[in-house]
Amino acid sequence: MSGRPVEETTSGASPTGPVPVDLPAAKRALDVTVSASLLVVLAPVWAAVLGAIGLDMLRCPRDRGRLLYRERRVSRGRTFGLLKFRTLRESVLVEADGHARPYEADAVNLTWAGRRVLKPFYLDELPQLLNVLRGDMSLVGPRPWPPELVERQLGRGVDYRLRVPAGWTGPAQVSKGLDVEFERLDREYVERLETRSAREIVRHDLALLWRTLGTILRGQGLTY
Numbered sequence: 390m391s392g393r394p395v396e397e398t399t400s401g402a403s404p405t406g407p408v409p410v411d412l413p414a415a416k417r418a419l420d421v422t423v424s425a426s427l428l429v430v431l432a433p434v435w436a437a438v439l440g441a442i443g444l445d446m447l448r449c450p451r452d453r454g455r456l457l458y459r460e461r462r463v464s465r466g467r468t469f470g471l472l473k474f475r476t477l478r479e480s481v482l483v484e485a486d487g488h489a490r491p492y493e494a495d496a497v498n499l500t501w502a503g504r505r506v507l508k509p510f511y512l513d514e515l516p517q518l519l520n521v522l523r524g525d526m527s528l529v530g531p532r533p534w535p536p537e538l539v540e541r542q543l544g545r546g547v548d549y550r551l552r553v554p555a556g557w558t559g560p561a562q563v564s565k566g567l568d569v570e571f572e573r574l575d576r577e578y579v580e581r582l583e584t585r586s587a588r589e590i591v592r593h594d595l596a597l598l599w600r601t602l603g604t605i606l607r608g609q610g611l612t613y
Contacts, residue, residue, distance in 0.1 A: 407548040409465055410579065413587035419594060420528050424521040424557075431515065438474065438502075438512050445502040452500035454479030457516055460487050462526075462533035466551035469525040471533055472516035476503025488535050511605055517557050529594040530556025531575040547572070549579045558601040 439456075446453045459470030475482060477489055481498040485491070492498045493508065507513040520526050526533060533555035534542070542550065556562070560574035582590060 406466065407551045409551075410553050410582050412553075412582060413590060415587040415591050416527065416594065417524075419591050420521050420524075423528055423598065424518045428518050428522070434512070435515065438506065438515065441502045441506045442474065442500075445500055449501055451478060452502070454482070458482060460489065461535055462555060463536055463539045463550050464526045464530075464533060464555035465553060468536055469520065471526075472520055474503075474507055474513040474516060476500060476507050476513050514557065521557055526556060527554040528557050529559050529578075529597050530554050531559055531578070532556070532561055532571070549575060553579050553582060558597060560597065563597060563600045563604055 442456060455475055457472055458475050459472060461468050462471040463469075473489070477485060477492055477498050478500055481492055482489060493503075496504055499508070503513065517526070521528055530553055531550055534550060539550050542548075560578050561571035564571070564574060581593060585593070
């Protein structure tokens with residue numbers, strides 16, 4: 390099957406493209422309830438992150454720049470702006486041109502706050518709760534990929550990123566460091582969305598969110 394261009398508007402996938410999975414209303418209700426609750430409960434964490442970033446920019450001029458930035462990502466066949474706290478130095482972020490991950494492996498590219506506070510605990514991804522609340526993505530789903538990577542996947546005949554929402558976390562995200570094939574985990578999750586009841590889907594999402602909490606508390610993000 391030939392790949393189809395990723396939709397650039399917010400209108401969803403093309404009528405002639407892959408058919409989106411019919412998601413239960415309970416999954417969206419879980420997204421709204423949990424993301425809104427976390428935005429309130431984690432207010433002290435947001436304050437600590439903002440304080441660390443502010444202190445970093447005061448003491449280190451080369452770390453100064455924007456607080457948040459957006460990366461183009463694909464969710465259910467449409468592109469959106471994925472919100473993140475900036476971890477890269479501003480000059481490096483401009484060079485990255487919307488795809489920061491390849492640059493984050495080198496500690497030289499990161500700000501002090503990005504290296505010591507944000508990346509080890511995945512705190513740069515906290516703003517994505519706003520994306521979830523807005524409906525850009527879900528709490529649980531395949532990793533949000535940039536359009537160019539989705540196009541390559543489509544070229545292999547793999548289209549699930551046009552059919553389901555991207556996730557803040559998911560089976561692949563919580564399996565870091567394990568000898569597993571992330572695409573297989575994504576496919577299994579999509580199959581679950583297609584075949585299981587709303588109750589089973591919500592229960593599975595809650596289990597993955599619990600595993601995500603453990604991953605964050607153990608500081609299993611990038612370390613330098």
